[in-house]
Amino acid sequence: MPLIAIVALAAITYAFRIIGPLCRDRVTLPPSATLLFADAAAVLLIALAATSALMNGHDFAGWARPAGVLVAGLLAVRRAPFPIVVLAAACVTALLRLAGVE
Amino acid sequence: MPRDVALVCLADGLVGLSFGATAVAGGLPWWVPVAMSVLVFAGGSQIAAVGVVLAGGSPFAAVAAGAVLNTRLFPYGLAVADVVGPPGHAEPDDGGDRIGGPAVRRWLIRLLGTQIITDESVAFALRQTDPARRRAAFWTCGLSLFGAWNVAVLLGVLAGSVMRDTNAFGLDATFPAVLIALALPALAELRTRVSAGTGAVIAVALTPVLPAGLPVLAALAGLATGWRPRRGRSTEPPASSPADPTRAVPSIDSLTGER
Numbered sequence: 001m002p003l004i005a006i007v008a009l010a011a012i013t014y015a016f017r018i019i020g021p022l023c024r025d026r027v028t029l030p031p032s033a034t035l036l037f038a039d040a041a042a043v044l045l046i047a048l049a050a051t052s053a054l055m056n057g058h059d060f061a062g063w064a065r066p067a068g069v070l071v072a073g074l075l076a077v078r079r080a081p082f083p084i085v086v087l088a089a090a091c092v093t094a095l096l097r098l099a100g101v102e
Numbered sequence: 103m104p105r106d107v108a109l110v111c112l113a114d115g116l117v118g119l120s121f122g123a124t125a126v127a128g129g130l131p132w133w134v135p136v137a138m139s140v141l142v143f144a145g146g147s148q149i150a151a152v153g154v155v156l157a158g159g160s161p162f163a164a165v166a167a168g169a170v171l172n173t174r175l176f177p178y179g180l181a182v183a184d185v186v187g188p189p190g191h192a193e194p195d196d197g198g199d200r201i202g203g204p205a206v207r208r209w210l211i212r213l214l215g216t217q218i219i220t221d222e223s224v225a226f227a228l229r230q231t232d233p234a235r236r237r238a239a240f241w242t243c244g245l246s247l248f249g250a251w252n253v254a255v256l257l258g259v260l261a262g263s264v265m266r267d268t269n270a271f272g273l274d275a276t277f278p279a280v281l282i283a284l285a286l287p288a289l290a291e292l293r294t295r296v297s298a299g300t301g302a303v304i305a306v307a308l309t310p311v312l313p314a315g316l317p318v319l320a321a322l323a324g325l326a327t328g329w330r331p332r333r334g335r336s337t338e339p340p341a342s343s344p345a346d347p348t349r350a351v352p353s354i355d356s357l358t359g360e361r
Contacts, residue, residue, distance in 0.1 A: 001134050001152070005161035009151060010141035012169045017219045020179020021186045021212065029177055037173045039294050039325060043301040044171050045146060045285035047321030050302035052153050053278035055309045065275045072279035076286050082113035086120065089279035093272030 062102040068093030103226070107243050110222050111250035114145065118251045120276040121149055122258020127268040128156040132259045139255040143217060143248060146284050147171040149277055150318075159315025167318055178224045179216070185227055185237040186215030218244030221284075297328030 019027070053069040055061055072089035080088075118139065125135040130152065138148045147168035154164040179186075188211045223244035230236040262268065289295050301324025308317035 001155045005165050006137050009165045009168045013142050013144055013172045016172050016175040017179050018216045019176055021183040024183035034177045038288050041171050041174045042285045042288035042294050043298045043324050045281045046298035047301040047305035047318050048150050049278040049281035051305045051309050054306055058310045068272055068275035069278045073282045076283045083116050085283050086116050086276050089275040090272035093275035
C-alpha cells in the first residue's frame with residue numbers, strides 16, 4: 001500500500017471530520033442523508049466481514065475461519081464484551097486448525 | 103466514566119493489536135499500519151483498506167472502501183461541533199491574533215479535536231447533557247483512545263513480525279469478527295439488515311470473478327433493496343429534530359458489553 005494512498009485516505013477522512021465543526025451553523029443534513037451514510041457503512045462492514053470470513057483471494061477460505069467468525073458473531077449478538085468476541089474468533093479458528101480442520 | 107473509557111480503550115486496543123499483526127504478517131511494511139493509525143485514526147476504515155490490499159485489491163479500491171466507511175464522520179462532526187474546539191471560543195477576542203497567540207492555539211486545539219472524532223468519543227460525548235461534561239467526555243475518550251490505539255497497533259506490528267504463522271493463532275478470523283461487532287449497532291432496523299445481507303451475498307458471489315476490492319464496493323448495490331427515500335409520510339412522527347445526527351451514532355455499550 002503506497003504512502004500516497006494512506007495520505008489520500010487520511011485527507012478524505014479528515015475532510016469528513018471537519019465539515020461538521022466548520023459549518024455547523026450553515027449546514028443541516030437531511031435525516032435521510034444521515035441514515036443513508038449509516039446504512040452504507042453497515043453494508044460495507046458486513047460485506048467485508050462476509051468476504052474476509054469466507055474467501056481467501058478468489059477461493060473459499062476453508063471452514064476454520066468462518067466457524068470462528070460465526071461463533072464471534074453469535075457472541076456479539078448476545079452482547080458479549082468486545083474483547084471476548086475478538087478472542088473467541090481467534091481461539092475457535094486456532095483450535096479447529098489444531099484439530100486438523102482447514 | 104473513566105472505567106468505561108478504559109474498557110473501550112482495552113477493547114479497541116485488542117483490535118489494534120490484531121490490525122497491526124495481521125497487516126505485517128500479510129506482507130505489508132511495518133510503517134503502513136503505523137502511519138495509517140496516526141493519520142487516518144478510524145479503525146473500521148483502516149481494517150477495510152488493509153483488508154482490500156491484503157486480498158490483492160488496488161490501492162484505489164482500498165481508499166474508496168475506507169472513504170465510504172468514513173462518511174459517517176460527517177454527521178458525527180455536526181453532533182459534537184460544540185466541543186471539538188477549546189471552550190468559550192465565542193468570547194470576545196482578547197487581542198490574541200498575533201502569530202503564536204491564543205487564536206493560533208485555539209485553532210490548533212480545534213484541529214486536534216477534529217482528528218479524535220470517532221464512534222467512541224462521539225458516543226461518550228452524547229451521553230452527557232451538560233456542555234462542560236460533554237467536552238470532558240469527548241476529550242478524555244478521544245485522547246485516551248488515540249494513545250491506546252496507536253500503542254496497540256505498534257505492539258501488534260512487533261508481534262506480527264515475530265510470529266511465523268499467524269494463521270495458527272486464528273488471527274485471520276479476528277478481522278471479520280471485529281467488522282461484525284462494529285456493524286452490529288447499526289443493524290437495529292430491518293431495512294439495514296436486508297441491505298447488508300443482500301450486499302454480503304453480492305460481494306461473496308462476485309469475489310471469485312472480480313478483482314479484489316471491487317466486490318465489497320459492489321455490495322453497496324444492496325442499499326437499493328432496503329433503502330426507500332422517505333416521501334414525507336404524514337403518519338410518521340416529525341423527525342426527532344430537524345437533522346438529528348445522533349441517530350447514526352453507535353452505542354458504546356456494544357464495546358463495553360453493558361446493557
